[in-house]
Amino acid sequence: MDDDLRKINIGIIGLGNQGKIHLNNCLYMKEANVLGVADVSRNALKLAEKRGIKKTYSNYKELLKDKQIDSVIISLPNYLHAEATIKAAEAGKDILLEKPLARNVSEGELILSSAQKYGVKLMLGYEMKFNKSLMTLHDEIAEGYFGEVQVADAVNVSSGPFSPRGEGTRPLSVPSWWFDKEKVGGGALLDLGSHLINLLNWYFGEVSDIKAFMGFMYNMDVEDIATCVLKYKNGPLASVRVGWFSKGFFQSVQVSGTAKNMFLSLAPSSIFRIISSDIRTKLGWYDHNSMYSEIKYFVDCLLNDESPSPSGEEGLRDLQVIELAYETASRLDKI
Amino acid sequence: MSLVSFVLVNNQEKDSMKEAIVRSLDLINFDFTRNIHRILIKPNMCYYYHPSTGEVTDPQFVSAIVDIFQERFNDPEISIVEADASAMKCKYAFSMLGYDRIVKEIGIKLINLCKEESTEISINIKGSKFDILIPNIFNKSDLIVNVPKIKYMDGVKISCALKNMFGCNANPGKYIYHKELNDIIVNINKHIKTNLVITDGLMVCGKYTKRLNMVMSSKDPVANDAAASRLMGLNPRSVKHIASASKNGVGNMEFNPVGDFNDFITKFPKRGARDDIRKLAASLYSRIFY
Numbered sequence: 108m109d110d111d112l113r114k115i116n117i118g119i120i121g122l123g124n125q126g127k128i129h130l131n132n133c134l135y136m137k138e139a140n141v142l143g144v145a146d147v148s149r150n151a152l153k154l155a156e157k158r159g160i161k162k163t164y165s166n167y168k169e170l171l172k173d174k175q176i177d178s179v180i181i182s183l184p185n186y187l188h189a190e191a192t193i194k195a196a197e198a199g200k201d202i203l204l205e206k207p208l209a210r211n212v213s214e215g216e217l218i219l220s221s222a223q224k225y226g227v228k229l230m231l232g233y234e235m236k237f238n239k240s241l242m243t244l245h246d247e248i249a250e251g252y253f254g255e256v257q258v259a260d261a262v263n264v265s266s267g268p269f270s271p272r273g274e275g276t277r278p279l280s281v282p283s284w285w286f287d288k289e290k291v292g293g294g295a296l297l298d299l300g301s302h303l304i305n306l307l308n309w310y311f312g313e314v315s316d317i318k319a320f321m322g323f324m325y326n327m328d329v330e331d332i333a334t335c336v337l338k339y340k341n342g343p344l345a346s347v348r349v350g351w352f353s354k355g356f357f358q359s360v361q362v363s364g365t366a367k368n369m370f371l372s373l374a375p376s377s378i379f380r381i382i383s384s385d386i387r388t389k390l391g392w393y394d395h396n397s398m399y400s401e402i403k404y405f406v407d408c409l410l411n412d413e414s415p416s417p418s419g420e421e422g423l424r425d426l427q428v429i430e431l432a433y434e435t436a437s438r439l440d441k442i
Numbered sequence: 443m444s445l446v447s448f449v450l451v452n453n454q455e456k457d458s459m460k461e462a463i464v465r466s467l468d469l470i471n472f473d474f475t476r477n478i479h480r481i482l483i484k485p486n487m488c489y490y491y492h493p494s495t496g497e498v499t500d501p502q503f504v505s506a507i508v509d510i511f512q513e514r515f516n517d518p519e520i521s522i523v524e525a526d527a528s529a530m531k532c533k534y535a536f537s538m539l540g541y542d543r544i545v546k547e548i549g550i551k552l553i554n555l556c557k558e559e560s561t562e563i564s565i566n567i568k569g570s571k572f573d574i575l576i577p578n579i580f581n582k583s584d585l586i587v588n589v590p591k592i593k594y595m596d597g598v599k600i601s602c603a604l605k606n607m608f609g610c611n612a613n614p615g616k617y618i619y620h621k622e623l624n625d626i627i628v629n630i631n632k633h634i635k636t637n638l639v640i641t642d643g644l645m646v647c648g649k650y651t652k653r654l655n656m657v658m659s660s661k662d663p664v665a666n667d668a669a670a671s672r673l674m675g676l677n678p679r680s681v682k683h684i685a686s687a688s689k690n691g692v693g694n695m696e697f698n699p700v701g702d703f704n705d706f707i708t709k710f711p712k713r714g715a716r717d718d719i720r721k722l723a724a725s726l727y728s729r730i731f732y
Contacts, residue, residue, distance in 0.1 A: 269490045271529060277617050278529040281490070286534055324492065325538040354495055385731040 115406045118176040118200070119144045120167040120191055122151035123282070124272065125205050125232070126182035132399045133180075134158060138406045145170040150274060167191060171198040178409055180402070181205060182232075184282065185297075186290040189214045196225040203405045203415075205232040207301045208422030210292025212430050215423045222419055230405050230415035231422040233305045237400040240371055241306060244360065248310050253364025259311070259345040260361040261303035267295055267331070267351030286327065294329030296321070297429055299349040304337070305417055305425045306360070311342035319432035320439065324352055335432045444665035444694045445470040448701040451644060451655040459506040459657075463640060466659040467510075469700045472638065474514040480583040481511055481520045482553075485642075486591045486606050487535045488527070496645035496652070499589050501540045503642045507589065508548055523579070525555035526614035532556070553579070560612040565629050567622045574619075574626070575612035576633045588636040588663060592670050593647030594713060596721075598623050599681045602670040603639040603663035604692070607631050624682040631663065631692045639666040648674065648711030656706050664693025669703070675712035 117139050119130050126146070133139040143162035144155040152163040164170045171179070171194055178201035181191050188209050195202050202222065208231060209215040222229040235241055248256055268285040271278060284290040291297070296319075308314065314337045322332030331351040338344055343362075358374040376384075384396075408415040447469035451462040467474075485499035493500035504522060511518055522541060524532050532554040536542050545552050560575035580586060590606035597620065598605060608616070608627050619626040643656030660666035664687045668678035678684045678695055688695035 266490075271489070273529075278527075280529050280531055281534070325490070326540060326543065327538065352492060354491065354497075389731060 113410055114138055114140045115409050116140050116142045116175050116177045117406075118142060118170045118173065118179045119155075119182070120146075120170060120179050120195070121182035121184075121187075121205075122146040122148065122155060123182060126180070127151070127154070128398055129180045129182060129203075129402060130155060130158065130160075132402050135399070136403060136406065138410060139402065142176050143170045143173055168194060171195055171200065176200060178202065178228075178405075180232075184284045184290060185210050185292045186284060189218055192218045192229070193221040196221045196227045196229075199225060199227060201228040201409055203230045203232055203402065204419075204422075206305070206422065206425075207292070207297050207429075208419060208426055210290075210297075212423065212426050215419075215426045219419045219423055228409065228415055229419040230408070231305075231417040231419065232401065233302055233417045234397045234401045235302050235306050235373075236309060236417055237397040237404065238373065239397075240373065241360065244362070244369070244371060245310055247369075248362065248364075252367060253362055253369065254366030256311070256343045256362050256364040258363040259307060259343050260348070261307055261345065261359070262348045263299040263303055263358045264348070264350040264353045265299070265356040265358075266354060267298055269351060270356075288328035291329060293429065293433065294321075294327070294333070295331050295349045295351045296333035296335070296347075296432060297329075298351070300333055300335065300347050300432075301425050301429060303347045303349065304335075304428050305421060307337065307339075307345050307347065308421070308424060308428070309417075310362075311339040311345065313340040314338065314428050314431075315340040317428060317431050317435055318439070319436040321433075321436045322350075330436075333432070333436075337428070443696045443698040444660060444662035446658065446660040446662075446665050446669040446697045446699050446703075448669075448699060448703045448706050449657045449659075450702055450705070451657060454644075456502055456506050456509070459503055459644075460510055462657045463506055463510055463659070466640070466657045466701065467638075470659050470661055472659070472661065476584075478511075478515045478518055478584045481515070481518050481585045481587060482580065482583045483507065483520065483522050483587045483589055484524065484606060484610060485522065485589045486601075486609070487524045487530065487532070487539060487541075488609070489530050490535060490538050493539070494645055494651075496591065496593060496647035498539060499591055499642045500644055501544050503644060504541075504589055505544050505548060507587065507640055508544075508550055512548070519551075521551040521553045521579075523553045523555050523577075523610070525577075525609055525612050527609065528615055528617040555579070555610060555612045556614050558612065563629075563633060565626070567625045570622065572619060572622065572626060573613070574630060574633075576630075577610065577612050580610070580634045586635065586637050588639045590639065590641055591647065592641055592643055592658070592673070594649075594674065598627065598683055599676060600667065600671055600674060600684075602641060602667045603636060603660075604628070604631050604667050604683055604687055607634055607636060607663070610634055624686060627683040628686045628690055628692065631687055632690060635692075636663040637661065639663050641666065641670065643706075646710065649713045649717060650711050652709075652711045654706060654709060656702075660697070662693040662697075664688050664695055665697035666693075668695045669697045669699055673703075673707055673710045675710070675714075
């Protein structure tokens, strides 16, 4: 078969906020063919049917039985990552799993060994790695544009899971698993910090030491504020600051090197960028944002039989850093 | 004309809040000698926002009110009430905003109105039928205290005392009422009569969030909201639910301000004509693109 005509048959498991974005992106991608979707919500499945998806499942295990499906995108609550990913690996499907890899390191190790055992590709959904500005920054750091980077700072502050959500004009409540420590595994650090830690690890390599502080302004069992200082083995001191406490959304990366400094504000987007993106979408010229690029890259890796990155191993390293941060924060709390 | 008082809170300490609240109640001649046993306090808990955003009532402010009632009335039974909404669930909001902790400290009750017995009332608005659930607990109370925030709100222009009572409807799917929100607000206020409004104006949501350190009190929710609109630079007659509430006998739109009204009127972060144009442009834009 001619390479140009090859397509990857995809199944999407979980049609929450992220899952819907993945579905939309896949539908715009000529190399991807969405064969089926699975979700417990009837409304979500109806929405997929309206978008032309013929096979819809209320149980993802039924979707995994479909031999025509090559790979799955898993966008489920954290507590279902291990079970669903292991089942998908057993079914021989390549997997794009939304971050974080799992709720904790031991669960992450189970996922990884299962992917290895069944020989399937596993990629983690860290879309920041596909943001053009952050990719350029990676190349500039590697090429020595900043000299030697001594200090870096990454920030992601928003309402996190408490950002108002809705279906059309109908507001929706925050899913209950976000309030359950057992099900979510961690707070703002696991949710938002995992993105930043993965990014900084990509830029600077291996973390050799860590100090962390957590805040609990909303009286939950998980942190809603976290600040970590990471010491990189062959690199800078970097801080990661995250929070679920703000009505506003702010995301930035700053690097300071011996030759140059840079501050990159990623959010909120400029009015010009929002308008231009909306006009392009309205005209049918789909906006190739970082989440689109992420899936395109995953599909390309499958078509070319290459190992995708961020890999499961990277996801596990991120979890190890986060687990260490939780440990050090609880130790510092007792001082 | 109904009295509406405006008092400055000197600092963020609870004692200062109590002092300012007592002064604001004295200015409207609130009678503490009445025989009051059951008190219901309805704060604004519209979503999981922090009180410093100006969106929700500060639990510390509510705690100060509870202290005053416990000191002035003879062994009152006080409950803080709120109902689930489409996006906000009391179970989580009570704990996240710190009400769980407060009730433990001061020995009062927290009530999710959706779990209380209610009476269904059908309302006909422009040919459409709406059912609202009025919790029976309101009929069994001696004093209903409305503790709203003061903020601009799309669709109804302002949110203060009258809008806060919209949250007492025990139907959690409140989004269905948004099409006729002004009329629904008036109807709920006709069925649940606020006896006392104590507005938490510590942080306000105006053109931007601002620490105003204000307490505003009134025995009349319509007068209270009319005064709030003036503070926000709006003519109360242009706010549909205030004008309609006045017409329907919920209260009196004419008010007599007492205390530091003129100070706060200059300090409130008002929206101007430019903001309205910007808002209109944004609304047209979202209709075209979303």
